[in-house]
Each structure stands twice: as C-alpha cells, then as structure tokens.
Amino acid sequence: MTAPTLISAEERDALRESVGDLLRKRSDPAAVRAAIGSTPRMDRELWSTLCNDIGIAALPIPDEHGGAGASFVESAVVLEQLGATLSPVPALSTALATATVLIADDAAATDRLLPAIASGEQIVTVAWADSSGWRRPGVRAEAGLLSGTAHFVTDAEAAGTILVLAAGTDGTTLHEVDTRADGVTVTPLPTVDPTRPLSRVDFDDTPATTIPAPDDLTDRLRTHAFALLSAEQVGGARRALELTVDHTTSRVQFGRTIGSFQALKHRMADMFAAVETSASISAAAVEAVVVGRSDASELAAAAHVHCSESFSRVTGDAIQLHGGIGITWEHDIQLYFKRAHGSSQFFGQPHEVVRSLSRTVLA
Template identity: 65%
Template sequence: MTSDVIAPAAVSAQEREALAEAIRDLVARRADSASARAAMRATPRIDRGLWQTLCAEIGVSALPIPEDAGGAGASFAETAAVLEELGRSLSPVPVFATALATAAILISGDDEAIAGLLPPIASGERIATVCWAGRDGWDRPGVHADGGLLSGTADYVIDGESADLLLVLAGSGDGTTLHAVDADADGVTVTPLPVVDPSRPLARIDFDEAPAGTIASGPDLPGRLRTHARALLAAEQVGGAAAALDLTVDYTKSRKQFGRIIGSFQALKHRMADMYASVETARSISRAAVSAIVTGDPAADDLAAAAHVYCSEAFARVAGEGIQLHGGIGITAEHDIQLYFKRAHGSAQLFGQPHEVIAELSRRLLA
C-alpha cells in the first residue's frame, strides 16, 4: 500500500480558470436546458453524448488520476472547477459520482487497484460510482461483506443506473472494507429510483452474495472519503447557486410591473445583493475546503464539513429567493428555476444533512 497523497502537476489559477471556461463553453454549445431535460427523462438518466465529449475532449474523468494510471496528474481542485461549472447547467452526467469513486480508490492506496481500475475510468470507458449509504444514511453501510461475497442494499447510489463499476463500502468484522464489483455481475440488481430532483439520478442496488474484489484500505477510508464528498459537492452547489442568481437577475431585468422593470425596485436590488453575497462566500469556503484536501491540510475534515453546511444552506437560500422573485412562473415545471430549487434541497440531504453535520462538529469540539 502507498499513500494517496500523490504530488499533482502544478496547475495555476489561470489554467484552472481556462479549464472552467472550456467547460462553460462546451456546456453552452452542447447542453442547453432542452437537452438536459431530455436526458433527465431518458433511460438511463444520463446525457451520454455530453459525458463522452467531456471525457474525450477535456478529460474530466482523468483530472485527479496520476499519470502512471492513465490520468492527467492534476488534482481534485481541477475536478472541483469542473463540478462548479456543471452545477450551473444541471446536466445529468456522472462527473461527481466518478470523481468520488476515483477518490475512494486513491485514498485506499492499493497499488493493484490503482493500476487496474483507474485507467478505464480516466479514459471515460467506464463510469464508476460509490455504493455507501444504508437506509438510514451514510453513517452505516447497507451492504455486508463475508468471504468475498457482498449482501445487502446500498441506497441513494448517485448515477447507479448508468455505472459500469461499483465501489462498495461494506460492513465486515474488520469495520468498513472497500470492494469493487461490476454492475452487471451475478447477484447485483440495480433499481432506478423516482426522485424529486430529476437532474440527480439515484438508484438502489441490491447485492445477493455477489462476488467482489477486495481493495486493501485503512480504517480511515470512510472519514476521508466523506471529506472529499462534502468538498466536491460544495463546489457543485456553488455553481448551482450562481446559476439560480443569474436566472433571477435576468428575469428581473425583463419583467415589468406597474410600468417599471422590477429589477429597478430598491427592495429587490437588496435581495439580489444578498443572494450575490451568499454565492461568493459559498465559493470562498468551497475552494478553501478543496484546497485543504489537495494540500493535505489537517483541517480538511472540518473545512469540508463547514463547506457542506454553508453551501447547502446558501444554495437553498438563493434558489428559494429566486423562486419568490420569479413570482408565479417560478413554481411552474416549464421554468428552470424550479430545477435549481429541487437540486438545492436534494443535495443538502447527501452525506449528512446540515443540522446533523453541525451536531457532529459540536461533538468534536466538546470531546
């Protein structure tokens, strides 16, 4: 086993911004609202064309993967920049799920798994996701391992219906262990779930004595993976909040009431200024959390938890204000602002709800 702290290639802030602009341009050309909505209704719920383009032209799945495993040798800071842009469009592509699976493999430090599993992920040939949560959430896996066989149910699996490779956190006599299994393996049943947020496909995956490879990992894997998950999700939430703000500003520039553009009303200007402040402060804490992970800062866990709480609440607040400032049209299925409202509240349920994370941080302080 080796450490997952692999020195990434130096990427400047200017290069990272150029990457974000490339994603923004690609999404503008290939993933408008109509195509995103069509993908949300597809089976499976994925914009496969956009996913393949993102992997082939920009290499999004390869970014945090070391060069000797077929990757770009960058870092999760670049992945976060991609997720922030994709959070703006709500395009159903499995970038977040695959990044989390990549993090699980890297954190394990298992050289054989890194060499065998990461190259097809880096190329985009395989879509990977993490099976982690039990029915009650992410504190206790819903799957158990016994003699190399997996049994039980993983709930809330992100992009589970389109994944080829499943990274499974399972309870065992040794605590929590990590396993790799093909999604079409014997004993694996994938059930797409109905969701309030159509832009975030979730699945339930049942394992009935499914044979799986065991990936050597340490006892700190679940905690470190949760830190990555919260920080990367926060970046995506910032993008969603920024898009909700942009939609609201654009709407208030065109909507007239009492013979005036409603964006000229002082009260609405103040509300949108508060929304802008929420987005920018969320962006700051999100980037601080991601930076702490990349640099190995001991405060990464606390920063990621704080980012999860703040960005979840900021996104929900901005999307909620956006709904109100749009008026009646904001609650119709035809307008995109309601999609951001659903994404905001759905994302806040992942990896611990904000009030649960606050309680977790409080227990740490009192310990």
C-alpha cells in the same frame, strides 16, 4: 503515488472557459430535459465529449495511470460549471470513485481501475449508504460475498463498476463489483431532483473483489465528498442568481422593471453575498483536502453546511422573485430549487454535520 502537477490560475481559467463553452453549446435546458427523460438518465454523448475532448475524468488521476496528473482542485472547477447547467453526467460520481481508489492506495486496484476511469471508458460509482443515510453501510461483507442494500447510489444505472463500502466483522471494508455480476440488482428510483439519478442497489450473495483500504477510508471519503459537492452547489447557486437577475431586469410591473424596486435589490444583494461566501469556503475546503491540511475535514464539513444552506436559500428567494412562473415545470428555476434541496441531504444533512462538529469542538 505521484504528487499532483501544479496548475496555474491561468490554466484553471482556461479549463473553466473550455468546459463552460462546451456546456453552453451542448447542455442547454432542452438538452438537460431530454437527457433526464432517457434510459439511463444521463447525457452519454456529452459525457463522452467531456472525457475525450477535455479529459475531465482524468484530471485528478496520476500520469502513470493514464490521467492528467492534476488534482481535485481542477475537478472542482469542472463540477462548478456542471452545477451551473445541471448537466446529467456522472462527474461527481466519477470524482468520488477516483478519490476512493486513491485513498485506498492499493497498487492492484489503481492499475485495474484508474486507467479506465481516466479515459471515460468505464463509469464507476460508490455505494456506501443505508436507508437512513451515510452514517453506516447498508451492505454487509462475509467470506468475499456481499449482501444487503445500498441506497442513494448516484449514476448506478449507467455504471459498469460499483465500489461498495460494506460492514464486516473488522469494520468497514471496500469492495469492487461489476454491475452485471450475479446477485446485483440496480433499481432506478424516482427523485425530487430529476437531474440527479439515484438508484437502490441490492446484493444477494454477490461475489466481489476486496480492495485493501485504510481504517479511516469512510471519514476521508466523506471529506472529499463534502468538498467536491460544495463546488457543484456554488455553480448552481450562482446560476440561480443569474436567472433571477435576468428575470427581474426584464419583468415589468407598475410601469417599471421589478428589479428596480429597492426591496428586490436588497434580496438579490443578499443572494449575491450567499453565493460569494459559498465560493470562498468551497475553494478553501477543496484546497485543504488536496494539500492534506490537518483541518481539512472541518473545513469540508463547514463548506457542506454553508453551501447547502446558501444554495437552498438562494433558490428559495429565486422562486419567490420569479413569481408564479417559478414553480412551473416549464421554467428552469424550479430545477435549481430541487437540486439545492436534494444536494443538501447528500453525505449527511447539515444539522447532523453541525452536531458532529460541535461534539468534536467540545471533546
């Protein structure tokens, strides 16, 4: 596989600005709310523009497979911008599907899947959780057929292909399934966070294409997931802080803007510190994953814990500082609060990750 092209800081800033400009024009709160009420729950037009005009799906995909030949560092830049607007597009799902194919490193699978992902022609997601979470697959593989249920599958209702991690006699195996195949049933689920569409996917003796993959696929994919999700969480937390500052500098009480009260200043200073430390550990985790550092899994896990807790704390404070309007459907801050608590459960709850890290350190 070709090594990623080195991208300068200036080019990353240009990417950040391009995506941010597009989202400000095309993914305002009204557009987000309209998209989450559609079927499927995504903004198809925005996704098409992001793929065709900016090429976000192609960023970490090698040149020889129709990609930009960059890396997941650039994908994280995009995810941070999308996290700030809560745009309902399958960017995280696409990044994780790409990571799955790249980790598997099977020539036939990369030739078959990556060009369509890079162009945005095909939406691909990953299914690998059972009803209790991401510790074990909810699907079993036997004789090339899949049976069982995958839970918490992101963007499955819009996907054409699902990469399924399944339990088999020789451990976890990887399979490619067309969502239109016999025995596949995708059931969109109601969610606390309406901006993150989740589905249950049932398999009933479904024929699937097996993709050869290394034994550590699940661990490596989880490391990518923690790191990339943390970037999205940073964007959401930063935007929640911005909304709070805007509110407290315009809301007048007792003849003064409430943002001038010292107690509120202290709260927002703590929120700012949480956002900035999250940005630092997220960037470190993503870079470690991209360059293949030996401590990448620990850094990614730490980023998941810190960014999940910080995002939840920042949005919780934001709700309080907004007052009664903060819990109404009409105000956007409640959407960030829901995204924070929903994303903290993804790929492993923080307390589970801390327990796992502790075992690793003490072993």
